[in-house]
Amino acid sequence: MSSAAARGLAPWRWLGLPMLAVMAGAFLFALPIRVFGVSLPEPVFALPVAFAWAYIRPSMLAPICVMIIGLYQDLLWGSPLGFWAVCLLLPYGVVLGSRSILAGQSRLMMWVWYGAATLLALGAGYLFTMLNSQNAPDAVAVFWQFLATVVLYPFADRLIERFEDADVRFR
Amino acid sequence: MSLRDNPLGELRVPLTWTAGIVFIVVLIASVAILLSDRRETFDTDQYGNPRTLSDKVMAPVGDALSTPGRLTGQGVEGVRGYFFAVSENRRLRAELKNMQQWRDVAIALRDTNERYRQILGLKTDPPIPMATARIVTESRGPFAHSRLANIGSEAGVRPGNPVMSENGLVGRIVGVTNGASRVLLLTDAASRTPVMIDRTNARAILTGDGGPNPQLGYLRGTNAVRAGDRIVTSGDGGVLPRGLPVGIAVRGLDGRWRVVLASDKAPVDYVRILLFQDFTQIVDRAGLDKVEPPPPTPGASTLPPPPIEAPAAPAGTPTAPTGAAPPARAPAGAAPAATPPASNARTPAPKTPPAKAPPTKAAPSAAREGAP
Numbered sequence: 001m002s003s004a005a006a007r008g009l010a011p012w013r014w015l016g017l018p019m020l021a022v023m024a025g026a027f028l029f030a031l032p033i034r035v036f037g038v039s040l041p042e043p044v045f046a047l048p049v050a051f052a053w054a055y056i057r058p059s060m061l062a063p064i065c066v067m068i069i070g071l072y073q074d075l076l077w078g079s080p081l082g083f084w085a086v087c088l089l090l091p092y093g094v095v096l097g098s099r100s101i102l103a104g105q106s107r108l109m110m111w112v113w114y115g116a117a118t119l120l121a122l123g124a125g126y127l128f129t130m131l132n133s134q135n136a137p138d139a140v141a142v143f144w145q146f147l148a149t150v151v152l153y154p155f156a157d158r159l160i161e162r163f164e165d166a167d168v169r170f171r
Numbered sequence: 172m173s174l175r176d177n178p179l180g181e182l183r184v185p186l187t188w189t190a191g192i193v194f195i196v197v198l199i200a201s202v203a204i205l206l207s208d209r210r211e212t213f214d215t216d217q218y219g220n221p222r223t224l225s226d227k228v229m230a231p232v233g234d235a236l237s238t239p240g241r242l243t244g245q246g247v248e249g250v251r252g253y254f255f256a257v258s259e260n261r262r263l264r265a266e267l268k269n270m271q272q273w274r275d276v277a278i279a280l281r282d283t284n285e286r287y288r289q290i291l292g293l294k295t296d297p298p299i300p301m302a303t304a305r306i307v308t309e310s311r312g313p314f315a316h317s318r319l320a321n322i323g324s325e326a327g328v329r330p331g332n333p334v335m336s337e338n339g340l341v342g343r344i345v346g347v348t349n350g351a352s353r354v355l356l357l358t359d360a361a362s363r364t365p366v367m368i369d370r371t372n373a374r375a376i377l378t379g380d381g382g383p384n385p386q387l388g389y390l391r392g393t394n395a396v397r398a399g400d401r402i403v404t405s406g407d408g409g410v411l412p413r414g415l416p417v418g419i420a421v422r423g424l425d426g427r428w429r430v431v432l433a434s435d436k437a438p439v440d441y442v443r444i445l446l447f448q449d450f451t452q453i454v455d456r457a458g459l460d461k462v463e464p465p466p467p468t469p470g471a472s473t474l475p476p477p478p479i480e481a482p483a484a485p486a487g488t489p490t491a492p493t494g495a496a497p498p499a500r501a502p503a504g505a506a507p508a509a510t511p512p513a514s515n516a517r518t519p520a521p522k523t524p525p526a527k528a529p530p531t532k533a534a535p536s537a538a539r540e541g542a543p
Binding site for chain 2: 027030031033034037039040041042044057060064066070071075076077079080081082086090092093096122125126128135136137138140141142144145
């Protein structure tokens with residue numbers, strides 16, 4: 001066994017870099033670019049990362065990173081401050097508590113679980129918006145964002161495959 | 172006693188528990204931040220330092236990153252214009268021929284309007300200065316629809332200023348910093364805009380819901396709106412000027428009246444920010460209160476009942492003049508006296524009947540000096 005493999009996994013590799021990638025992706029998709037006259041969709045890039053972090057292992061830094069991403073999205077998208085932090089932390093907590101159920105599931109079932117986590121995040125957003133503005137958001141618009149976010153599961157799968165077994169202390 | 176002998180030295184807290192505790196603490200902190208946010212206010216202080224700072228940072232970055240896309244779009248438009256120049260020329264000639272007839276009609280109508288205004292002593296809205304800005308980032312999700320423009324307080328932009336594209340109203344400013352301003356779109360779930368149906372003058376509140384077509388709420392009257400009616404701002408409340416084009420009324424799939432926004436006709440990349448203030452803020456309030464209200468029309472059926480005559484007042488006691496304002500208005504006249512009048516404000520013309528009004532020029536507006 002090499003000395004690098006025997007070391008623990010550095011947080012910046014499985015937390016820092018994905019967080020920066022999410023921030024960059026969200027910013028790029030917030031640019032006013034139209035492709036063939038159509039605006040880009042607005043997926044929640046943070047959800048695959050939050051899902052994967054909760055599944056890979058319990059961590060004290062991960063929820064803080066989820067909150068930072070959420071606050072960043074609020075500042076970028078102009079939503080109430082703390083809105084996306086709460087919407088992301090809720091599925092993170094649910095997945096964190098369900099790790100024993102999720103262990104050993106097939107990829108398809110994990111995708112279904114990820115869809116449920118996305119639904120929980122957007123459902124919480126729907127509820128908060130309704131309470132904040134006394135007006136129900138458009139369900140069709142919520143559905144489109146759900147669709148654009150659900151197709152991002154391969155990114156979560158890649159993170160899980162890459163880091164689930166990467167730390168020798170958790171083998 | 173060495174560390175190894177310390178009974179607490181071997182104490183290990185399970186990682187799952189510590190992670191769970193940190194998660195709960197972070198969740199509580201996030202909920203506290205969410206509850207303390209005040210997005211609905213127009214006050215820049217309430218907009219918050221984090222937002223101001225992030226907007227200031229994001230605006231130049233977004234501007235730089237969107238430049239390749241913008242230049243590519245301009246290049247594609249240039250190539251398209253080159254290949255379709257002949258057909259475009261033919262179309263423009265036909266349009267010009269049509270427009271020339273309308274120009275004559277417009278000139279005649281403008282002259283007539285000016286004469287009517289002079290005769291009636293009508294006070295029209297002052298011209299509104301504006302500033303042009305470029306959109307550098309935008310959010311299109313169901314929970315927030317806003318855009319970041321690349322000019323801010325250095326150009327005189329203030330919270331509440333309306334924002335327009337070349338086709339119609341886009342939204343209003345909700346946050347300003349130096350070099351950037353945040354535009355809340357009409358489609359945002361928190362957006363409420365007083366509008367009216369151009370054909371019937373019926374009032375409504377345009378309510379965004381995160382979808383492309385905001386709803387017409389609080390619509391009053393029967394048959395107040397038909398599909399295809401033009402929707403414009405009503406100016407009620409003084410936040411927006413009257414008559415800005417908003418869109419066309421359509422019946423939604425859910426049976427509600429909605430609006431196809433005029434600004435959706437073309438990509439909103441450049442916007443005009445109207446440096447508009449509530450007109451009641453820029454007139455001389457103290458001067459307005461000194462203006463004698465007009466006497467009521469004798470014999471009108473809508474007159475309030477005459478006040479009960481008080482017993483003979485002692486000499487020297489001031490009595491209310493005939494046709495004075497109702498008692499409820501008296502305190503309102505005293506309150507604005509504490510407010511210092513605007514330096515360039517002028518007293519507007521009293522609302523006297525046309526026969527008594529001097530047929531001179533209209534009352535001077537309180538537009539800012541130097542306005543275009």
